[in-house]
Amino acid sequence: MDTMRAMHIPLDHPLLQRIVDDLAEKGWSQQNGFLPQALTLELAAECRKRAAEGELAPAAVGRGPAQEIREGIRGDHIQWLEEDDAAVCGTYMALMDSLRLAMNRDLFLGLEDFESHFALYPPGSFYLRHLDRFRDDDRRTVSAVVYLNDAWLPEQGGQLRMYLKDGVEYDVVPTGGCLVVFLSGEVPHEVMPATRERLSLTGWFRRRGNEPF
Numbered sequence: 001m002d003t004m005r006a007m008h009i010p011l012d013h014p015l016l017q018r019i020v021d022d023l024a025e026k027g028w029s030q031q032n033g034f035l036p037q038a039l040t041l042e043l044a045a046e047c048r049k050r051a052a053e054g055e056l057a058p059a060a061v062g063r064g065p066a067q068e069i070r071e072g073i074r075g076d077h078i079q080w081l082e083e084d085d086a087a088v089c090g091t092y093m094a095l096m097d098s099l100r101l102a103m104n105r106d107l108f109l110g111l112e113d114f115e116s117h118f119a120l121y122p123p124g125s126f127y128l129r130h131l132d133r134f135r136d137d138d139r140r141t142v143s144a145v146v147y148l149n150d151a152w153l154p155e156q157g158g159q160l161r162m163y164l165k166d167g168v169e170y171d172v173v174p175t176g177g178c179l180v181v182f183l184s185g186e187v188p189h190e191v192m193p194a195t196r197e198r199l200s201l202t203g204w205f206r207r208r209g210n211e212p213f
């Protein structure tokens, strides 16, 4: 049996409880060391392998037919996760599913599914300030980013800059294993350029919504 795949966290685990409490209190949470180091390394290797095989593509801005590639807005390269991905991706999905259930249990968010992609920001690339919720599709409710970078130094840039209430700006250093979650429709944020390649898994917990056709 694939033991990694079975890695759910009990819903009353203090780690999940902290995230849920943070979300209720302030709308976002940062948990350093959320991913075990071995898993972080494996996911980073998987992301680099896909990049080397040419599977990552420039990310688009917008949704549906209005999508376009605009490197002046975002310069990352991405690949969406699929059902039949490598086992290591299943482990990550199982962890995120535990988080989804904990949020539903305690915050009544009614989160139905989770979509996510690997993201690779080449040196110098960035993602300008934005909200993760589309104008015509309000299903994205909670954003979750886990970083896959070994030994990141603050002076290498690449911070996630969140624009919080009362003009407060908060920077997250994209250190491997760190998880950041925030309310997709409420926290504007930006990815600052870095001097080295920046890897992450970014995803969105979605509730049922008014998806247009």
Ligand code: OGA
Pocket: 119, 127, 132, 145, 159, 160, 189, 190, 191, 200, 202
């Ligand atoms: C995104 C995003 C943040 C990050 O992909 O929408 O804002 O820190 N990512 O990578």
Ligand code: MN
Pocket: 130, 131, 132, 189
């Ligand atoms: Mn975003």
